[in-house]
Amino acid sequence: QVQLVQSGGGLVQAGGSLRLACAVPDRIDHYAIGWFRQAPGKAREFVGIRWVGGITEYPDSVKDRFTFSRNNTKYVVYLQMNSLKPEDTAVYYCAAIGRYCRDCYEREDAYEFWGRGTQVTVSS
Numbered sequence: 001q002v003q004l005v006q007s008g009g010g011l012v013q014a015g016g017s018l019r020l021a022c023a024v025p026d027r028i029d030h031y032a033i034g035w036f037r038q039a040p041g042k043a044r045e046f047v048g049i050r051w052v053g054g055i056t057e058y059p060d061s062v063k064d065r066f067t068f069s070r071n072n073t074k075y076v077v078y079l080q081m082n083s084l085k086p087e088d089t090a091v092y093y094c095a096a097i098g099r100y101c102r103d104c105y106e107r108e109d110a111y112e113f114w115g116r117g118t119q120v121t122v123s124s
Contacts, residue, residue, distance in 0.1 A: 002112075003116075004024060005115065006021065006092075006115035006118045011123065012122055015084065017080070017081060020078065020079040021076055021077070021078050021079075022077045023075070024076065031052070031096040033049065033077040033094055033097075034094070034095050034111060035068075035092060038093070047079070048079075065081065065082050066080065067080045084120075086122045088122050091117040094115045095108070098112055
């Protein structure tokens, strides 16, 4: 079973920064990595994607605050979150998608493998 391993997260004050990591198993090193988040009582929300070639996509809610990067030695994707707001509080998930689909990458059902999630809490 393929499992993405997440790390990072925690509690931060509004305006602060956090970095999340998602380690990808070698057998799916050709997959792109997307991120989602889910706040209590809300649907899971797309946070962004980093395609294998390095192109990234972000929704307006996090654009200019969140940035993806990758470790070139091992396949680890980082989500750097700056200028955090209380509304960013959620459980964050990374997920792997094995195909390019312009019209589906914002949907969670397009992703095959998932991390277990990590809590991010932003206090006001």
